Amino acid sequence: MNGGPSGFHNAPVARAFVLACVLLTAVFGVRGRALRLGLSYQDIIKTFQLWRIFASVFAFSSTPELLFGVYLLYYFRVFERQMGSNKYSVFVLFSLIVSSLFEIIALMLFKDPTANVIASGPYGLIFSSFVPFYFDIPVTSRFRIFGLQFGDKSFIYLAGLQLLLSSWKRSLLPGLCGMLAGALYHLNVFGIRRIKFPNAVARHFSRFFASSGASSSRTSPNGNIAGNISSFTGRQTQRNYPPVARAPPPEPPESSIAMLVSMGFDSNAARQALMQARNDINVATNILLEAQSR
Known part of the structure; x- marks a missing residue:
């Protein structure tokens, strides 16, 4: 862990x-x-x-x-x-x-x-x-x-x-x-x-906490470089290339759904949260907790 x-x-x-x-x-x-x-x-x-x-x-x-x-x-x-x-x-x-x-x-x-x-x-x-x-x-x-x-x-x-x-x-x-x-x-x-x-x-404070040696491009939570992706998408648009289709979110494993259900969450809500979090159980837990606090 x-x-x-x-x-x-x-x-x-x-x-x-x-x-x-x-x-x-x-x-x-x-x-x-x-x-x-x-x-x-x-x-x-x-x-x-x-x-x-x-x-x-x-x-x-x-x-x-x-x-x-x-x-x-x-x-x-x-x-x-x-x-x-x-x-x-x-x-x-x-x-x-x-x-x-x-x-x-x-x-x-x-x-x-x-x-x-x-x-x-x-x-x-x-x-x-x-x-x-x-x-x-x-x-x-x-x-x-x-x-x-x-x-x-x-x-x-x-x-x-x-x-x-x-x-x-x-x-x-x-x-x-x-x-x-x-x-x-x-x-x-x-x-x-x-x-x-x-x-x-x-x-x-985000500027204050940022590392002085960090790259100007931003890293997205799933590990992709957001700056490179956005610039590449912009070049595609300028050249009239067809937009790249995004892959559908992966189907959550039943073990992850069962774990969230054991914590007291609804199974359908757990499935949706896992799909939104791309099967990251910690992120999915936070999504469900945020939804409950609203």
């Missing part, structure tokens, strides 16, 4: 977030400040060092936490492909802001004046992503190890458990706050799942 095509294809926001985590963790680690990034009651409530909230959102305090965290962020790029970069950006901001608020409330309740009770790193986003991972990503295969049954999602859960318990109470608390934020997003509080950034803002 790899979360779709390799790399950050169609996931520029996830790519930018992963790069920010790696770079800031390296910067604070070189300066020897990584272990002092965790939030504490003294820093936030008494001395009001709000910059620590921003730093703790991106920078991990140790290399093992960085490795597990980046692995999970890389896998969860699948949600940006399902939602689109605009909605995924809203999901990222909602998860980080709400989980940070829960963490600050927890600090006020603990009132620990000295210890860093909350570990540093994007625990809010990572563990918020486990909520749609649990509800929206189906198990596609099962296997047994030493008589115990596992699914292809098990490795993601094990990586999440390792990160959740990496610093015991310091990492357990932000992980739980992230899960609460993800649950609120899943419940669609305040209609958050329908919110999008305005087109002008989305265009601005």
